[in-house]
Amino acid sequence: MAGKRPKLEVVRRRRVSRPQEHPAPDFNEDDESALLCENLPEYGAEEDEDVPGKVETNEQEEVDLNSEQRQESSFTVLSTTLVSSPIYPNSVKWSDDNLIGIATSQLITILNPALIDGPRGFVTASSGPPLVVGTVQQEDVDDSCLLPIRLSKDLRPVVRSMDWSPQGLAPNGGCLLAVCTRDHRVKLYRAPHSEYQCEWIQVYDVSELLNGYHLKSGPRWKETQEGDSSPGFAVVGDTGTGNELALVRVENQSNCEGPTSKDLAMVPFGSSVSADTRLKSAMDPKDFLALTNVLSYVSVGWSPAFRLESFSNQSLKKTNLIVALLALGAKSGEISILKCTQPVNYSLEKATSSPDVSLVTIIKAHESWVSTLTWCKSGKTLKSETDSDTSKCEEILLATGSTDGSVKLWVGDVGNFTDVVANSDPFILLRKIVPEDHSPVTSIALINGFRLSGCIQVAIGKGSGSITVIEVSREEDAEKEVKKWDAHSHAVTGLIWAFNGHCLYSCSQDNNLYVWKCDEENLVTLPFPHDSSDKSKRSVFLADSVLDGYYGLCLSKGSLALATLRGVSAELLDQMYESRAVKAMAQVFWVGNQSFQTSSTPADEIRIGHFEAYIRNWESNLLEALHYLENINVKLALWDVRASLEHLACIKGKKYVNTVILRWISSLGLVYSDANDGKETISSMKTRHEGIVNASSRRLQIVFAILKGLFLTEGHDPLTIMDKLSFRKSYETFETFDYGWRSFALDIEHELRERLVHLSISLVLLVFKDGNASTVDGKYVDYSALMCMLQWITINSSKVSKQVLCDAHSLAQIFRRGVELESCTICAAKVSFMSTEMGICDGTHPHKLPRCSVTFKLCPPGSHWFCYCCARWASKQTPRIFFTCSSRHSLNNLDSSELIQDVEPACPYCGILMQRYFPDSFLRLSLV
Template structure:
């Protein structure tokens, strides 16, 4: 039976007066076919009418197929003068009065037929001075079509993030249309060139079915502002591969910002791939390798570990691993042993081909997209519902091409792992931790946490070795081969000189790995009452976590006080206005013996300023909070939770001193209202207000909070990051829902 149609014509409700001749079986079979054809013809006519309407709109502009500086003059898109007015393509008129030639129709249909897309990371450009208020934040979307054109769209980041409003349409702006190739654009990839994160230089690599590969570089001035579509904001840097008979199927490149060197891998339809080294500053390009890696078309390429390792996959269902050493590339076996998991080296027979490969943020795991062999599946159930699967495998034991020295602690092979494999895991884990030191890189640690948890179950000494080495190098500046009980006091004394990003990584590892035996709520309760467990190891990590979170809260309170005093003196309307100043003052008073002396001075200044100013009556009123359920007063005793003071009546009308138990916002320390709140998946804390972006970029505790520049408190497009963990917040979901995490 076809959905939306009835095969039983006699079921139609008819009166006795209506005489209906029942058709024979052949006519019965033709009727739904005729209806389908009629409906299909109607939909095709509507599509043709819509396309003719659009071309009617476009025929009033320039001539077709003209290129100026590799920019295609396309009449379909209208570039607005203001980026805020550009949300979608112009609507087509209702009536069509003009026709176009078949050649124009074919060319415009090829233009609208998209084959490949590529997203860039979130870019940040400073327009005027160094003020955060003048930052432009957007991502670039490149769309390749059959006509060989690449349209580049600018998708602006939202000005703010809301927990209740998630369907806000982004601001989209057409930036450029490039006539990149003479044939289909089959693959594209973005990259960032330059060490200056505030003014990055964008690179776009495009590959075509005509066999050519080109590298395009952005014009930073034109990319920041809204320009005409016909004025290119990208220029051709280099045509790496000329037109040939072998089509380009995929490509991958990585830019090393320290050496300004680019590694480019080009996959071909013949099953081979090429590797190029590119000196971007001198525009020197050199092909270093070319190998026939597969028997069928190469479907995926992915670099790992700063361009030292390369994964390739093909429709022949093979995945291969390569090491690039200087100007030679050699194949190495894929790591078979996985910590805590069964080996995935033996692939199921149900897989027919591999469609793509991708690396995790920490480069410790590989994701493979595989299609099923329909002939081997159950035709009744599996063949209908299962088309492809994503396979995860570990990459931590990858040989990175550098000499890894095995630690003296690892003296022999354990649980099927050789000494070399442990050395590779140790080196790659430390490399991944070092990469996340950059606060511009999103803190996504699921692969690292999962691997360390698996190793902790089988070999906890290895996890302690890696964490101890990372702590000593990152926090002390050198590798100190000392036990953990001696290392913790040394690290705690240097918390004020440690970047906020390192504190966030430490908190995540402490909660999710080293204290994994305890539930998150139990950890929070132990931190709150400052009560340690009997086990010495857990005591050490609880102490480390407690002092790290207190350091982050001190930085937040200091920035809040300084922002308020700066706004009072400068009278600026665009600055960040912190909430919960009264609660922060009480927290400083409670912890006056351990907090920084600057906070005590600033707390007194803020308190006197609020007292003098008659316009800040709302701020002073916040000192006495009320329960959102019974309006009873709520006193400040803890930054995490509170209990209202209203006595409740039991059934026998006996007074009970226990009131409503309330959660406090982990940023403002105010009582949370009964509305949807931001939720941290790591520490299970709730947040109403968001921490300022300046907190996550602090290299250390400020020496003089009063002399911080005003732009540190400017109103910026904040992402919902957790104050203590540094990861993205989310809306709290019920426990019975499926998790989106792959682990």
């Protein structure tokens, strides 16, 4: 476990004159290729040569920043510098497993916000073989329609767009990263969870799949390009290496052996082409241009994960699929929708299989480039009308924006993705929100159920700097409400809704970051959250005059932290020490104290004594984030919640944080107080046993994870932390303040462990009841694991429920075997069961061995899952039904079809994703 990092010095550079403002990009309305992204390199591209200038190098002085000086600078809590310059908008994304991906030029830098200046991961955009679309005649090479292609041959590997997948699609249970580069390649990457390297691993090339489809589909792309708006449809498998193509030129000479340089040709990479073959494959220049635009992808976006549940009355089997969709926007205006299914089994070993990716449909969405797209769940559940099969599925929304200024809203029926039928139409156009106006769309923010009104709220940012907010109703005859404001002077590079649509964050190349509130008639500016604590300032300072614009923003899982990406004016930095190494800056703001009132700024509130209003904003937003995380469909990540509580402890004190958590737990019905003096403390509270029994597993896991991080931290040895927590014999060594929390945490831990044992034993009993006793050993729970659980029940017989005691007695009657002690994996000595966390062998030199937190038996040699929250190990994964358990009593009425389900690589006690135990020098997840 990482120790305390040395505190960075806060350095302030003397004020430098502000550079001249960049002019707004000038877009030609007649040229549909005048996308904002193509003009951005002028302002943010990496420079190859030193810029001569007369800027004096100023001395650096250490200062103590007071509140007024902080207002002149950025109110950042965390910041770090990057080595390459940003180019395109929306270049920063926050993943479900709490990693920040930042696209700058040819490099994607992956940061851990908990250690933002610590270890990093990288994805390097490498130049591969260019894509091939066909062959044109020699006399057609100079055709005017091919001129844009000939002039745009920029083979530099630059990242154009990227997005994180939902958690659970990677082989280790994490997120996949989809990357679209300037050469129109789209690839999927995963974390190096078994390679011990910083470079991420490519696992799939989506471009090859789509190229293979278009080559096989024949004239479908031509018909669609000529005006057929009906979406194409196909399900294709992996394409072989023979379909890997390169965009090359071949001379019209009979003696050439390979591709050289005059005709545009489509050939397998590395193959020779005869003159006859070239003539037969010749294409019309317009067809060549059309197919080139179809294969040129410029934007990517992942949908939220959704579950497909179906139950057939004929087979009496229930199937569950967790699926996410990947949308690719092309220059032709088409959107390719692909489906990625969650792996059946998760592993920490090196992945040998590729993700399960297939093409679902292709939509002709726009007449120009699809510059941006975003997804959102509809929240509407559909049921099949057939009698033979009943299924439940959701609708999903897709908003797309184009360089011609149009924005459209699509709705997809998730049920059509299970059993695919040719020529089906899984996506239909719900509404054309904005018509063409030749101002390119650069960013879209989408939220459904806006302020519980049931409407769809869409925020649209454009290259002109305007922001349009539209409230769309699902009813066909309902009028949409349109509001448009000139919010920025330059292109909008980032938009995102926060706090359930109560505010909208926007950033632009004009170097401004705003918070907006939608009133009934206009867009009102809200004060940006102010950091009032010097203790939380841990950033290396750069003056605002050096930072020349924003290139994107994103929110954490609980919407309590905001990450931004800013460019840097290299000519204003020290030309010897800084200009070559500092090309951009990533910043993380605390926004948990966001106020929705426009009367005064948070900074003014603090100055005039309204400190309590500042704290109330923190408390209300924290409780809202905790309420959001109780949704079982949301993967658990508590980093921003726990970090915000620690931030509040620095501002208000530990006792205040204790009071906030106590009020929250009391509102959940988990504790109560008999005190009559009105002073409620944890020592005066009593555990409400009925509340814990009736609480969901997700709620108990959230409470335990927060208590573990704030009050129960002891040392850094992962083999001893939880052993002290679970099996201490006295409490005299702990402070009185923490004693009540420890006792309450032990009650929650015992309830979760009892549910896990109950579920495991019930599975075995149901298997015996169905007559499948042969599947007990090995497939579900082996004999040694069952014996460990029975021993735990015997030790805690006074605490477990009667139902668990009854099930344990039934299981003991079935096996009728004595207890067999486990053997040490190092010296083969016997190991007695004394703890669920570890075992100590009886050898001459006792060895301390970790136990699996799921099965309670000793972990075998090899790679194991590790929980960085509660320092537990696991050799097997927990059934997913354990995490969706609504109460203890819900485990009493299960059947075998519900128990035989997928597993989840998450800790059964804190609910966060488990991972490989890495040294501190490697990038790892910090979900707490």
